Amino acid sequence: MTYMNYPNGLQKKKKTINYGNRGMSLEDDLNISNQYYLDSNIAVIYKKPTPITINHVDFPNRRDAIITEAHFKIPSTTDYNGIYKGKYIDFEAKETTSTTSFPLANIHEHQIRHLRQITEHGGIGFIIVEFTRLNRIFILMANELFAFIDNSERKSIPLQYFEEKGKEIKISLRPRIDYLKYIDL
Amino acid sequence: MTYMNYPNGLQKKKKTINYGNRGMSLEDDLNISNQYYLDSNIAVIYKKPTPITINHVDFPNRRDAIITEAHFKIPSTTDYNGIYKGKYIDFEAKETTSTTSFPLANIHEHQIRHLRQITEHGGIGFIIVEFTRLNRIFILMANELFAFIDNSERKSIPLQYFEEKGKEIKISLRPRIDYLKYIDL
Numbered sequence: 144m145t146y147m148n149y150p151n152g153l154q155k156k157k158k159t160i161n162y163g164n165r166g167m168s169l170e171d172d173l174n175i176s177n178q179y180y181l182d183s184n185i186a187v188i189y190k191k192p193t194p195i196t197i198n199h200v201d202f203p204n205r206r207d208a209i210i211t212e213a214h215f216k217i218p219s220t221t222d223y224n225g226i227y228k229g230k231y232i233d234f235e236a237k238e239t240t241s242t243t244s245f246p247l248a249n250i251h252e253h254q255i256r257h258l259r260q261i262t263e264h265g266g267i268g269f270i271i272v273e274f275t276r277l278n279r280i281f282i283l284m285a286n287e288l289f290a291f292i293d294n295s296e297r298k299s300i301p302l303q304y305f306e307e308k309g310k311e312i313k314i315s316l317r318p319r320i321d322y323l324k325y326i327d328l
Numbered sequence: 329m330t331y332m333n334y335p336n337g338l339q340k341k342k343k344t345i346n347y348g349n350r351g352m353s354l355e356d357d358l359n360i361s362n363q364y365y366l367d368s369n370i371a372v373i374y375k376k377p378t379p380i381t382i383n384h385v386d387f388p389n390r391r392d393a394i395i396t397e398a399h400f401k402i403p404s405t406t407d408y409n410g411i412y413k414g415k416y417i418d419f420e421a422k423e424t425t426s427t428t429s430f431p432l433a434n435i436h437e438h439q440i441r442h443l444r445q446i447t448e449h450g451g452i453g454f455i456i457v458e459f460t461r462l463n464r465i466f467i468l469m470a471n472e473l474f475a476f477i478d479n480s481e482r483k484s485i486p487l488q489y490f491e492e493k494g495k496e497i498k499i500s501l502r503p504r505i506d507y508l509k510y511i512d513l
Binding site: 214216265 | 379409
């Protein structure tokens with residue numbers, strides 16, 4: 144069994160949620176956007192729960208169960224999937240504080256392999272990356288991600304690659320991150 | 329926040345895993361079947377992690393994180409989804425010890441609504457139900473599930489309905505539960 148430190152964004156969740164822009168994580172923004180897509184009957188896309196291994200559960204009474212020991216697991220798949228216009232959608236979303244490049248260490252090898260598998264089966268795969276200090280969010284389709292990984296020794300994807308091969312997502316009001324608009328189907 | 333007692337199958341997981349037939353839960357069988365589909369490049373389908381709310385995490389050292397308090401959440405979606413022949417696949421799997429009918433209380437209303445949403449968007453939805461004492465497993469496509477729910481006051485689906493409107497899955501060697509064979513695409 145492989146354990147990991149803790150997933151991205153976990154500590155962030157302890158922050159007070161502020162529905163202005165500051166203080167919202169990319170995950171919060173995407174969850175709200177996905178809820179908008181669902182409510183508007185545009186798409187059905189969810190973030191998967193955080194994968195954990197449960198070691199111990201207490202049952203203090205018949206109606207309650209408390210997990211008292213569990214560990215985070217390395218995910219086998221990406222965090223988000225669902226359906227849009229009849230197509231299977233699958234993506235990973237990450238923030239980086241770097242202002243120049245996105246470190247590939249932020250995405251597990253399992254997740255890259257998963258994106259390759261789903262695109263081979265006809266699914267739509269991509270990553271969404273937020274450069275938090277630049278206040279810029281990009282979508283990069285899986286084929287451009289693979290092209291970079293397969294043709295470069297670099298351990299991070301330069302911002303310029305996102306500018307050239309990806310699309311910059313303009314932040315809007317509703318939904319805040321209208322990423323589906325940038326997918327050609 | 330809505331809490332629940334504990335998910336189906338949780339206590340079952342504490343059993344010793346026995347790769348003969350006895351002692352395997354439906355979830356175990358499906359996970360092994362999905363791994364076969366993945367390894368054989370037939371489909372990419374995963375069980376989602378159990379949804380929990382994390383209340384407290386200890387960091388005893390830099391490399392470790394232990395969840396010391398968490399609760400089970402009622403799932404918003406079904407447990408399984410993925411892609412098969414370019415189609416979005418989505419289903420829930422349940423065991424029942426009843427020998428006559430499948431109690432609908434085993435499936436949350438959220439999950440029924442989710443199945444309705446994904447079929448409206450062109451996905452393939454269904455449930456897999458194992459009558460454990462009969463040693464019989466059925467697949468029931470979402471439209472037949474909805475037809476029952478929308479036209480009946482009954483709180484459980486009779487076995488006969490599965491026999492007439494569903495398909496019985498023959499247990500095979502590899503994969504053990506070849507449920508994709510029963511889906512018309």
